[in-house]
Amino acid sequence: MAASPLPPPDPRFVLRGTQSAVHALHFFGGAKGQGQPLLLSGSLSGLVHIWSLQTRRAVATLDGHRGQCVTWLHSLPQGHQLLSQGRDLKLCLWDLAEGRNAVVDSMRLESMGFCRSTVLARGQRHWMLAMPGRGSDEVQILEMPSKTSVCTLKPEADAKPGMPMCLELWQAESSPRPLLLAGYEDGSVALWDVSERKVCSRVACHTEPVMGFDFDSQKARGVSGSAEKALAVWSLDEQQALQVCKTHELTNPGIADVKIRPDRKILATAGWDHRVRVFHWRTMKPLAVLSFHSATVHCVAFAANGLLAAGSGDQRISIWSLYPISSDSSTPLSGHVEDTEDGQELLMHRAEARTSRKK
Numbered sequence: 001m002a003a004s005p006l007p008p009p010d011p012r013f014v015l016r017g018t019q020s021a022v023h024a025l026h027f028f029g030g031a032k033g034q035g036q037p038l039l040l041s042g043s044l045s046g047l048v049h050i051w052s053l054q055t056r057r058a059v060a061t062l063d064g065h066r067g068q069c070v071t072w073l074h075s076l077p078q079g080h081q082l083l084s085q086g087r088d089l090k091l092c093l094w095d096l097a098e099g100r101n102a103v104v105d106s107m108r109l110e111s112m113g114f115c116r117s118t119v120l121a122r123g124q125r126h127w128m129l130a131m132p133g134r135g136s137d138e139v140q141i142l143e144m145p146s147k148t149s150v151c152t153l154k155p156e157a158d159a160k161p162g163m164p165m166c167l168e169l170w171q172a173e174s175s176p177r178p179l180l181l182a183g184y185e186d187g188s189v190a191l192w193d194v195s196e197r198k199v200c201s202r203v204a205c206h207t208e209p210v211m212g213f214d215f216d217s218q219k220a221r222g223v224s225g226s227a228e229k230a231l232a233v234w235s236l237d238e239q240q241a242l243q244v245c246k247t248h249e250l251t252n253p254g255i256a257d258v259k260i261r262p263d264r265k266i267l268a269t270a271g272w273d274h275r276v277r278v279f280h281w282r283t284m285k286p287l288a289v290l291s292f293h294s295a296t297v298h299c300v301a302f303a304a305n306g307l308l309a310a311g312s313g314d315q316r317i318s319i320w321s322l323y324p325i326s327s328d329s330s331t332p333l334s335g336h337v338e339d340t341e342d343g344q345e346l347l348m349h350r351a352e353a354r355t356s357r358k359k
Contacts (some may be wrong), residue, residue: 011318020045022311025301028075042070072116110134120169183210203242205232212257225255270297
């Protein structure tokens with residue numbers, strides 16, 4: 001008689017002290033040889049906390065958004081500069097070098113929507129920024145830090161996709177041309193050629209607004225979530241045409257955020273049902289349902305070393321170590337889920353064993 005599957009483990013540890021709901025998470029630092037990364041969190045009250053994962057305490061608090069919700073955080077290639085976006089319609093640039101925590105520059109956003117900005121590194125000192133534009137359906141592209149306008153991307157007159165809800169700038173290894181993926185209010189995802197200022201392709205992924213997506217540029221494949229009870233997996237072919245590959249039905253509706261782990265082995269979703277769901281990226285086989293939080297999970301983030309962080313409306317940040325990340329990204333996960341019916345149990349058993357050893 002087969003043994004019952006083990007329940008998912010508890011978090012490795014929990015960070016408390018944000019004093020309001022957590023809406024944005026971002027790891028930075030912690031590359032090989034540099035020890036534990038730091039974790040940035042953005043809260044409903046407008047504060048950005050910088051957490052040490054060694055002491056499990058906030059080492060600094062940044063206050064630059066006048067009490068308005070922080071919706072997006074991103075560190076720049078230099079490593080000591082941080083971008084934060086808030087519902088106060090400001091994008092702040094912070095200098096965190098040598099313990100500093102000052103806003104060194106800021107920009108006014110034109111859009112009242114919920115769309116987060118995105119960055120594409122263009123060398124150590126320059127980057128490209130895409131952010132919601134002045135028109136409700138527009139995306140503004142800037143060269144930074146000069147704030148030079150590159151272009152405004154506006155959908156064709158007959159497209160009417162609504163507001164952009166999420167953005168991701170990227171660049172194929174074989175081409176110097178920057179590309180933009182945009183998820184829209186009508187549930188579609190579009191690929192823009194920034195240089196040509198035109199849509200290369202568009203695909204209908206959801207019947208509700210795209211609330212979050214992530215894109216694996218090496219596999220030319222992405223995944224998105226919305227208010228629906230399904231994840232959509234889509235791909236990009238050599239002709240830059242988007243197509244939906246499959247959908248994965250969920251138990252409960254509502255996905256607030258989606259992230260693929262840096263080694264492209266697993267992905268995690270943040271759910272309105274208070275749960276974090278973990279999937280095998282290649283097959284979309286479910287691996288775990290993490291039900292620690294008592295309110296909506298607004299955001300998830302992966303560190304380079306594989307740690308998973310989840311931020312919730314219950315004012316807590318849970319940190320998980322569900323599966324060791326391979327130093328060789330081409331090495332398959334041991335206990336490959338699609339190769340054995342007991343893959344999920346094996347994953348849970350190992351994760352629980354690691355959690356127990358740390359207690």
